[in-house]
Amino acid sequence: MFADLPSCRLSQGESDTTECLYYNVNYEVEKTNQSGVERCEGEKDKRSHCYASWRNSSGSIELVKKGCWLDDFNCYDRQECVATEESPQVFFCCCEGNFCNERFTHLPDATGPRESAYSTAGVLNVMVYCLLPVTMLSVTLLTAIWMYRHRKPPYGHVDITEDPGPPASPLLGLKPLQLLEVKARGRFGCVWKAQMMNEYVAVKVFPIQNKLSWQTERDVFITPGMRHENILRYIAAEKRGSHLEAELWLITEFHERGSLSDFLKGNIVSWSELCHIAESMACGLAYLHEDIPRQKGEGPKPAIAHRDFKSKNIMLRTDLTAVIGDFGLAVCFEPGKPPGETHGQVGTRRYMAPEVLEGAINFQRDAFLRIDMYAVGLVLWELVSRCKAVDGPVDEYLLPFEEEVGQHPSLEDLQEVVVHKKLRPTFKDLWLKHSGLAQICETVEECWDHDAEARLSAGCVEERISQVRRLTATITPPTSDHHTPVPMVTNVDLPPKESSI
Numbered sequence: 001m002f003a004d005l006p007s008c009r010l011s012q013g014e015s016d017t018t019e020c021l022y023y024n025v026n027y028e029v030e031k032t033n034q035s036g037v038e039r040c041e042g043e044k045d046k047r048s049h050c051y052a053s054w055r056n057s058s059g060s061i062e063l064v065k066k067g068c069w070l071d072d073f074n075c076y077d078r079q080e081c082v083a084t085e086e087s088p089q090v091f092f093c094c095c096e097g098n099f100c101n102e103r104f105t106h107l108p109d110a111t112g113p114r115e116s117a118y119s120t121a122g123v124l125n126v127m128v129y130c131l132l133p134v135t136m137l138s139v140t141l142l143t144a145i146w147m148y149r150h151r152k153p154p155y156g157h158v159d160i161t162e163d164p165g166p167p168a169s170p171l172l173g174l175k176p177l178q179l180l181e182v183k184a185r186g187r188f189g190c191v192w193k194a195q196m197m198n199e200y201v202a203v204k205v206f207p208i209q210n211k212l213s214w215q216t217e218r219d220v221f222i223t224p225g226m227r228h229e230n231i232l233r234y235i236a237a238e239k240r241g242s243h244l245e246a247e248l249w250l251i252t253e254f255h256e257r258g259s260l261s262d263f264l265k266g267n268i269v270s271w272s273e274l275c276h277i278a279e280s281m282a283c284g285l286a287y288l289h290e291d292i293p294r295q296k297g298e299g300p301k302p303a304i305a306h307r308d309f310k311s312k313n314i315m316l317r318t319d320l321t322a323v324i325g326d327f328g329l330a331v332c333f334e335p336g337k338p339p340g341e342t343h344g345q346v347g348t349r350r351y352m353a354p355e356v357l358e359g360a361i362n363f364q365r366d367a368f369l370r371i372d373m374y375a376v377g378l379v380l381w382e383l384v385s386r387c388k389a390v391d392g393p394v395d396e397y398l399l400p401f402e403e404e405v406g407q408h409p410s411l412e413d414l415q416e417v418v419v420h421k422k423l424r425p426t427f428k429d430l431w432l433k434h435s436g437l438a439q440i441c442e443t444v445e446e447c448w449d450h451d452a453e454a455r456l457s458a459g460c461v462e463e464r465i466s467q468v469r470r471l472t473a474t475i476t477p478p479t480s481d482h483h484t485p486v487p488m489v490t491n492v493d494l495p496p497k498e499s500s501i
Helices: 123-130 132-149 208-221 260-266 271-289 354-358 365-385 411-420 429-433 435-447 458-474
Strands: 019-024 035-039 049-057 060-069 081-083 091-095 104-106 177-186 189-196 199-207 234-240 247-253 303-305 314-316 322-324 331-333
Touching (some): 019 049, 049 081, 049 104, 091 104, 177 199, 189 247, 208 247, 260 314, 260 365, 271 303, 271 435, 303 365, 331 365, 354 411, 365 435, 365 458
Parallel strands (some): 081 104
Antiparallel strands (some): 019 035, 019 060, 049 060, 049 091, 177 189, 189 199, 199 247, 303 331, 314 322
């Protein structure tokens, strides 16, 4: 959907077309917006027009499409959208001037009567006049309801006053918000790339049935102390529409590179890039897991378990800094308070820790944090599998356990592989010949340990990667004639496990 914007027109003397009304009856199949405003982008020496197409079935008008039309001499200097063909299957008209396709008509010849696309003929006219009193009453009632419901800003502006949640950000004000394209789809709904003034933002759209997930994620985002370089920046949350047609929106910063998973599908990473992504990812998770005392006027930040940690929920900035998002399943642990009602077997199956797959977790803070750390091991494995630091081919991107159980494993498949056979994704011999990658692989093994209490903490993972990265940046081969750093590390003592999270 596009934001509703006022239908401003150019003066009669101007023919430049920069904006047209947009509509697509097949929006669901073609995966476009249904209606709104389209900005016309043409070449400098060519003209832009607006168009409309519709069907007329026994006097009933069915709008098909509206939008921008490229340079066409048949549209030159037409200020009104008029179809001239006698009786086509689909009527078409074009015109010049902003929003000139708001109204469209059919006029097959200059002497014939003008057929308006908004009017009907014959019996239908009689019916309209008969129903006029009822229609007027209905319009009056609808107008009263509309005025009551629209005491808030119009649809195209960010507003959350309908929901008893947090107040809107004063910086957000009434900035127009326009949805542009769908970037991802998931069980919650979909994520749109949108434009708010001169800034691109991400809009996560939840159907009303997923209100609990939307509320959970919104509440985590507004938790005191949740601003961090490696945690997705929250902008606002709002409710759109009403009743069964209502949608719940979550607005955050947008990252053009997308998720780590999508990035690894199309790219291989260097050793330094691997370290940067992994270290920033661990830094964000360590901050999420940490209890932060009251600071800078904010309340204390509780420890938060993500519970759906995976490469799909890690965004990448332009410089490949990792940013953690998607907190729809997260749990906050207020000091001295129980975590509240929560289900143990949640998350994405292939990233579930053995104790989650078994349904035998301990509902304590540390147990939930260790579940996240198991998933960290799998994400690090994904990074290593796409690293070009060693001499040899880099395999195609695979999800964890894709070789063992395929792309759509059942819970039973993973229980057999992970719990009963205690298998993990394999390390290639080439990786272990690179001393830096070998250290990362050792860290991976300690993250996905079958014994939850033996797993590393996020802070320890961050520290280990930082240490290996520093050493590989300074060590060069003793016989080298040049000074290019070579990623080789020998006899490195890793920081202690810090298994008690």
